[in-house]
Amino acid sequence: MIDRRHGYFQREKETISKENREAYLKEKLSEILYHGYRQSKAIHSMFEKAGFMPDAVKELKDLEKLPITKKADLVNAQKENPPFGGFEIVSEAGVRRVYISPGPVFEPGEWDYEDIRWAQALFACGIRKGDVVLNTFNYHLTPLAIMLDESLRMLEATVIPVGPGNISMQIHLMRQLQVTGYLGTPSFLMSIVDAAEGMRLDPKRDLHLKAAFVGAEMFPESLRQKLEGKLEVLIRQAYGTVDVGCLGYECPEKNGMHLSEDVIVEIVDTETGKQLEIGATGEIVATTFSKVFPMIRFATGDLSYLIEDPCRCGRTAMRLGKILGRTDQVTKVWGIFIHPWQVDEVMARFPGVANYQIVVTRKDYRDQMTMYIELKETIPDQAGLKRRVEREMEEALKVKSQVEFVQKGGIPDRARKIDDRRIWE
Numbered sequence: 001m002i003d004r005r006h007g008y009f010q011r012e013k014e015t016i017s018k019e020n021r022e023a024y025l026k027e028k029l030s031e032i033l034y035h036g037y038r039q040s041k042a043i044h045s046m047f048e049k050a051g052f053m054p055d056a057v058k059e060l061k062d063l064e065k066l067p068i069t070k071k072a073d074l075v076n077a078q079k080e081n082p083p084f085g086g087f088e089i090v091s092e093a094g095v096r097r098v099y100i101s102p103g104p105v106f107e108p109g110e111w112d113y114e115d116i117r118w119a120q121a122l123f124a125c126g127i128r129k130g131d132v133v134l135n136t137f138n139y140h141l142t143p144l145a146i147m148l149d150e151s152l153r154m155l156e157a158t159v160i161p162v163g164p165g166n167i168s169m170q171i172h173l174m175r176q177l178q179v180t181g182y183l184g185t186p187s188f189l190m191s192i193v194d195a196a197e198g199m200r201l202d203p204k205r206d207l208h209l210k211a212a213f214v215g216a217e218m219f220p221e222s223l224r225q226k227l228e229g230k231l232e233v234l235i236r237q238a239y240g241t242v243d244v245g246c247l248g249y250e251c252p253e254k255n256g257m258h259l260s261e262d263v264i265v266e267i268v269d270t271e272t273g274k275q276l277e278i279g280a281t282g283e284i285v286a287t288t289f290s291k292v293f294p295m296i297r298f299a300t301g302d303l304s305y306l307i308e309d310p311c312r313c314g315r316t317a318m319r320l321g322k323i324l325g326r327t328d329q330v331t332k333v334w335g336i337f338i339h340p341w342q343v344d345e346v347m348a349r350f351p352g353v354a355n356y357q358i359v360v361t362r363k364d365y366r367d368q369m370t371m372y373i374e375l376k377e378t379i380p381d382q383a384g385l386k387r388r389v390e391r392e393m394e395e396a397l398k399v400k401s402q403v404e405f406v407q408k409g410g411i412p413d414r415a416r417k418i419d420d421r422r423i424w425e
């Protein structure tokens with residue numbers, strides 16, 4: 001048995017071989033499927049419907065035989081079978097906490113928090129034993145702040161359970177208690193830096209931060225550079241959801257997010273639920289080993305891809321690439337799925353373009369896709385640019401589009417990247 005509180009974070013399992021990692025995950029998977037089959041109504045009925053027993057799922061690939069569970073399925077199951085929808089495995093000890101996430105989704109919290117995934121993420125970001133850490137995530141209702149709080153205990157770091165809000169108090173605490181670590185959203189960290197500067201403090205000199213761990217929001221590279229410059233610290237992010245916990249985290253190399261150890265992450269075709277090859281973009285689906293609320297093939301709704309090349313940090317876990325968007329932003333044109341990230345990829349090749357939007361309409365029962373483009377400045381050969389964009393869009397998306405140029409400011413700031421204006425009647 002591994003003692004999870006001490007010594008675990010010294011890279012014991014993060015550097016194991018691919019074969020051993022797979023063997024470990026297979027063992028954990030069959031454990032949770034048997035356990036779930038016996039003790040969770042929802043998992044039991046999933047196998048009943050599928051018409052086979054947990055022993056039919058031997059390899060990670062066999063997960064494809066099981067259905068995907070979406071957030072809406074969880075919400076509906078909880079309405080029919082309150083409060084936890086039958087997904088729970090509740091022991092005689094009962095439940096320590098009930099968390100409530102948007103949906104609403106109710107989630108039982110265990111008596112002893114043993115999930116090491118957030119602790120791994122915090123370690124990779126540089127938080128160590130003895131650090132004094134400001135936890136500005138919200139402690140109410142949702143589990144994230146408490147999970148991180150418990151994870152800091154595993155790392156033997158001190159936590160200040162402050163939650164968000166009251167920025168000047170946060171700054172005073174950071175100075176008085178010599179805070180070395182920050183946990184919270186990147187935008188809240190930016191607010192702290194702005195407020196500190198407004199108080200004529202130098203965030204580098206007057207705050208003592210060594211590490212900042214951010215999450216729960218998109219984290220643009222420009223914001224990271226700004227914050228890292230102003231604070232002179234490494235800022236690393238992790239990816240996860242309230243339903244399935246931490247799925248991946250950045251290491252100091254900052255080249256994607258290493259998959260967490262105690263979870264199975266699949267990238268699947270949103271239509272078929274089949275696993276995609278490494279590098280292909282699909283939906284992130286997770287199977288967790290929680291002893292109280294395991295999720296089998298839970299669909300996050302987020303799109304990404306896997307990276308297998310070795311990482312200089314020494315960890316051998318594959319990495320998740322960028323989060324490219326949500327599955328619900330997809331639009332079907334001429335029967336072909338079009339994702340905003342595909343359009344972004346094409347348009348990144350045209351540096352003269354300031355802004356763009358695709359509008360889908362329907363005329364005479366035929367789909368029409370128009371790409372509106374704002375240029376940074378007028379160029380002599382607009383017709384040539386139009387032809388190049390149309391050609392590259394068609395190559396990438398397999399659907400024809402018509403490019404039209406609009407004046408600067410012609411596309412509203414918060415417009416949807418793909419605006420579907422078709423009326424079905």
Ligand SMILES: [Zn+2]
Nearest residue numbers: 251253311313
């Ligand atoms: Zn790494």
